[in-house]
Amino acid sequence: MRRERVVVLALDGVYPFELGIPSRILGAADGRYEVLTCSVDGGPVRTNADFGVTVEHGPEALATADTVVIAPVAPAHLADEVPGDVLAALALIRPGTRIVSICTGAFVLAAAGLLDGRRATTHWQVADHFRRMFPHVDLDPDVLFVDDHPILTSAGAASGVDVCLHLVRKDHGSRLANTVARRCVVPPFRDGGQAQYIEQPVPEQGAATTAATRAWALERLGEPLTLADLAGHARMSLRTFARRFHEEVGLSPGRWLIQQRVGRARHLLESSDLTVDQIAGRVGFATGASLRQHLNAAIGVTPQAYRRTFQTTR
Known part of the structure; x- marks a missing residue:
């Protein structure tokens, strides 16, 4: 059985939780996926927490990927333009490769021009900022993820779990996706969209x-x-x-x-x-x-x- 290679790109300011989601979810799929993590230069990556992470691979791993995942970074690290080293890394991705962003990872894809004319989503808290920066992207901030093949975008934090389970379901069916969800103690499919998580007045007792x-x-x-x-x-x-x-x-x-x-x-x-x-x-x-x-x-x-x-x- 051929394993699909998934390469996760970690950028400076990455959220550690979301960085680990692809490995945790896809790694529970009975060996169907091989998950690698890389950085733009093969060196350590600073997270938005009080620690850094050491990765085993440089950007050349992106050229071998069947699926690429762009892990999110803290909003303070978002820029109007994609840094040159990041653009160079993205250029290594083969045409037709499936690309997935988690949360603010959509900013990287949009700034690289990969979301122009496409439907996409990102975290509801930065949706207005995203629209101002990328008016050519059809942003839907109400959903947990968007599958606009071959590019998928997801909302904040745990939506990375949702989109990874969607990949398993799409690639191998609901039975395996449900098994993975049980192993990771998460719901196999969450109802509704982001609106249920937006800050609302506390209802009366x-x-x-x-x-x-x-x-x-x-x-x-x-x-x-x-x-x-x-x-x-x-x-x-x-x-x-x-x-x-x-x-x-x-x-x-x-x-x-x-x-x-x-x-x-x-x-x-x-x-x-x-x-x-x-x-x-x-x-x-x-x-x-x-x-x-x-x-x-x-x-x-x-x-x-x-x-x-x-x-x-x-």
């Missing part, structure tokens, strides 16, 4: 939440749930429920339901021989055509193509 209703809905995805059904279960008015749901999850109830149904459909496409119409009925889409439309909008492929991709992993 005893204020109702939508968590119980979300759990209730997940048990009934095959039913034609409406906003009125959800609000009625939560014992809130439509307006209050929709507002509170968005505050807690970062998505509208309707968009969240579609996301959950698509996720359930992907699992059934991978793990069962049910027809597309049967799967559509089980996850709450009215027709197979509706499932096809939503799956294509979410990941850009048809159910048949998705199933063919993962048949070898079943």
